[in-house]
Amino acid sequence: KKRSPIAAVVLLLVIVGTGAVWWFFLREDAPATRKSRPDAVTVPGNLLPDGLAHFEAAGAEDWLPLVRGGAFARGAGASTGRHALRADLGGDGTAWAVAVHDPVVRAKRDGAYLARASFRTHGDVRVALRLCFYSKAPAPNADPDAFDDEETTRRFERQPELVVGSKLATLPGENYTRLECRGATPPGCEEVRIALVACLPDGADARGDEAKVWVDDISLVEVPASEAAQSRQVATRHVFAPDKQCGSLRIRVGTSSTLSALSVLPEASGTHSEDLAELLPLPASDLHGTVTFDAQDASVTLAGTGGGRLVLHVDDSVVGGGYMVRATAGGKAVFASFVGAGRYENVTGLYWGDRLTRVLLVPTQPIALQVRKSTAGRTRFVLGFPGSVELRLGFDEETAAAIRLRRAADDAHERGEAGKALGLYTQILRETPFDGDSVTKARLRRAELLGQTRQQLEHLRREFDEAKAFHYGGLYRELLTQLGGLDSMRAEFGPQIESFRRELSEQLQNAQRVRGKQRGERLVQMAQALKAAEKTRLARMIATFVSSRFADTDAAKAADELLKN
Numbered sequence: 001k002k003r004s005p006i007a008a009v010v011l012l013l014v015i016v017g018t019g020a021v022w023w024f025f026l027r028e029d030a031p032a033t034r035k036s037r038p039d040a041v042t043v044p045g046n047l048l049p050d051g052l053a054h055f056e057a058a059g060a061e062d063w064l065p066l067v068r069g070g071a072f073a074r075g076a077g078a079s080t081g082r083h084a085l086r087a088d089l090g091g092d093g094t095a096w097a098v099a100v101h102d103p104v105v106r107a108k109r110d111g112a113y114l115a116r117a118s119f120r121t122h123g124d125v126r127v128a129l130r131l132c133f134y135s136k137a138p139a140p141n142a143d144p145d146a147f148d149d150e151e152t153t154r155r156f157e158r159q160p161e162l163v164v165g166s167k168l169a170t171l172p173g174e175n176y177t178r179l180e181c182r183g184a185t186p187p188g189c190e191e192v193r194i195a196l197v198a199c200l201p202d203g204a205d206a207r208g209d210e211a212k213v214w215v216d217d218i219s220l221v222e223v224p225a226s227e228a229a230q231s232r233q234v235a236t237r238h239v240f241a242p243d244k245q246c247g248s249l250r251i252r253v254g255t256s257s258t259l260s261a262l263s264v265l266p267e268a269s270g271t272h273s274e275d276l277a278e279l280l281p282l283p284a285s286d287l288h289g290t291v292t293f294d295a296q297d298a299s300v301t302l303a304g305t306g307g308g309r310l311v312l313h314v315d316d317s318v319v320g321g322g323y324m325v326r327a328t329a330g331g332k333a334v335f336a337s338f339v340g341a342g343r344y345e346n347v348t349g350l351y352w353g354d355r356l357t358r359v360l361l362v363p364t365q366p367i368a369l370q371v372r373k374s375t376a377g378r379t380r381f382v383l384g385f386p387g388s389v390e391l392r393l394g395f396d397e398e399t400a401a402a403i404r405l406r407r408a409a410d411d412a413h414e415r416g417e418a419g420k421a422l423g424l425y426t427q428i429l430r431e432t433p434f435d436g437d438s439v440t441k442a443r444l445r446r447a448e449l450l451g452q453t454r455q456q457l458e459h460l461r462r463e464f465d466e467a468k469a470f471h472y473g474g475l476y477r478e479l480l481t482q483l484g485g486l487d488s489m490r491a492e493f494g495p496q497i498e499s500f501r502r503e504l505s506e507q508l509q510n511a512q513r514v515r516g517k518q519r520g521e522r523l524v525q526m527a528q529a530l531k532a533a534e535k536t537r538l539a540r541m542i543a544t545f546v547s548s549r550f551a552d553t554d555a556a557k558a559a560d561e562l563l564k565n
Contacts, residue, residue, distance in 0.1 A: 071087065
């Protein structure tokens, strides 16, 4: 029986279509075909098991996404072997994806690590390889029963202490590119993990611009600490950068971190990068390439050539009851205390900590500052980066100046010069808050002097209310004299004192007018009596006096009538 021509055509179309589909999906496996692609090779000393490094066996599922963002999953398109990790971005609103391996890698106290991975991209996307350091082994999920449902994606919940790594950037072409980064264990950290990062450009449409990223051949090996760390001793503080690019920074004294970490944000808010940085801070090298830090006897100067914003991560336990912002107002820069989140302009200094943990940040020019609180028990100081900032860690000269001011204030207080003492105590708090004892005493004495002045004003107010019942000018003059004794407190009570002085002066003038009217009326009556007694000359003398002395009053009018007759 002859085969139908139509059936033959259909069969041919099926064969061609199957070949086209096979060719399309094989493209993602480029640039290497299965024949030309080498087998996966185990890197000597790799701290990651083969399943995490090559994905040929179980292990790929232990590369977890963060609590938000996209995920990497095992698929085709490997550099070596058969499988790689792959992330799909864009189209569905996914702007970035991160994968962090769940199994713990214990970080040696003085150790350093080299991470390597091969990345391949398709579409407009940026990638980076990061080293994340943690203070202790985190549990990937708070509830061990949360993922009984196979449809639920496991996610990595712990935020790192510090992050360093390669610059978030696009790769040339679509071939695999080897990325690497180094980092030394920061003081106080016990664990290290690799993070694979993929992020659309900040201007990309996450619902329209699609991109793909493949990662393969991941390794983490130990290297000499000299290849990564930068360490200095400054004013009893240990200043530590985990890598040569100063992607982050930690400043310690004993077991306390004066500065826990350093990171950056792009200049514009609301970008994909900023959203990513909420969970995985961006190393300074993302915007500045290499940040340099110059250590002096009492300070550290950070300098970078890029733009964007600088983020200082400080533990809430160090920030304590608040922080101080020095801002320019009225041509003068003064400190003011604040607690919690806030925004500030024209900032010339930021001060936090107490005694050994204190730091004064001094920018090269006034900056904008935003203070954010995080759920990880940290305060984040976000500031415009003018290219260079000084972190002052030693305060010998400033402390000596504060002590001198305190002694001068105490002397003025003992002499009863309340206004001078108040001014000096205020100067300590607003200009030199660098000695704890001086600040404590200045706050107490200032509160005491302010309280005394308020009580004196309240007492004078009560006296004033009583004086109004008598409407006697002498009482008003006495109150004005007593109020003048508070003029030395005008710096704090100027508006209240001036307002009270105006009220007293008005009442005194009213009392004087009333008294003058009564006196004029009595003199007119006297002049009229003298005239009736035919003592005309004396009567005219008194009437003339009343007419000139009490002009524009009823008494003056009566005196004028007497003079006419």
